[in-house]
Amino acid sequence: MSRLTHDEPGLHPVLPDDARSLDDIREGIDGIDRRMIELLALRLDYVQRAADFKPDLASVPAPERVRAMLDDRAEWAASLGLSSDFIAPLFAQVSEWFIRQQVAHWPDRNPVTRESKSGTTSASGVDN
Numbered sequence: 001m002s003r004l005t006h007d008e009p010g011l012h013p014v015l016p017d018d019a020r021s022l023d024d025i026r027e028g029i030d031g032i033d034r035r036m037i038e039l040l041a042l043r044l045d046y047v048q049r050a051a052d053f054k055p056d057l058a059s060v061p062a063p064e065r066v067r068a069m070l071d072d073r074a075e076w077a078a079s080l081g082l083s084s085d086f087i088a089p090l091f092a093q094v095s096e097w098f099i100r101q102q103v104a105h106w107p108d109r110n111p112v113t114r115e116s117k118s119g120t121t122s123a124s125g126v127d128n
């Protein structure tokens with residue numbers, strides 16, 4: 001029994017229960033994995049943008065937020081019949097990698113934001 005319908009563009013329109021061949025199954029899986037990767041790329045944009053709203057590098061990891069997120073994801077997974085033993089470490093690894101990207105992105109943040117936080121002259125030479 002499928003847990004979700006998927007009328008999303010890019011996903012194979014044949015649901016698992018309606019599959020007539022291994023090709024149907026593999027097209028379904030390829031569509032899902034591709035979409036997951038596209039969504040992870042979009043997630044990266046959000047995570048890097050988050051740096052613009054943080055006052056300093058020390059506020060990047062936000063461990064209390066990560067803990068709350070892992071609890072939520074374990075709950076979401078359980079409600080769909082996925083083991084939290086699988087989902088919790090998976091998302092811990094996801095967050096860990098994304099936090100590293102946010103740290104690496106830190107020096108490239110929007111100069112406007114950097115100016116307004118530091119109150120100093122920007123790289124473009126425009127005073128605040």
Ligand SMILES: C=C(O[C@@H]1C=C(C(=O)O)C=C[C@H]1O)C(=O)O
Pocket residue numbers: 046047050060061062063065066069094095096098099102
């Ligand atoms: C996106 C944020 O920045 C960080 C990245 C997170 C993630 O990728 O899961 C979670 C929390 C923070 O460590 C945030 O603070 O919300």
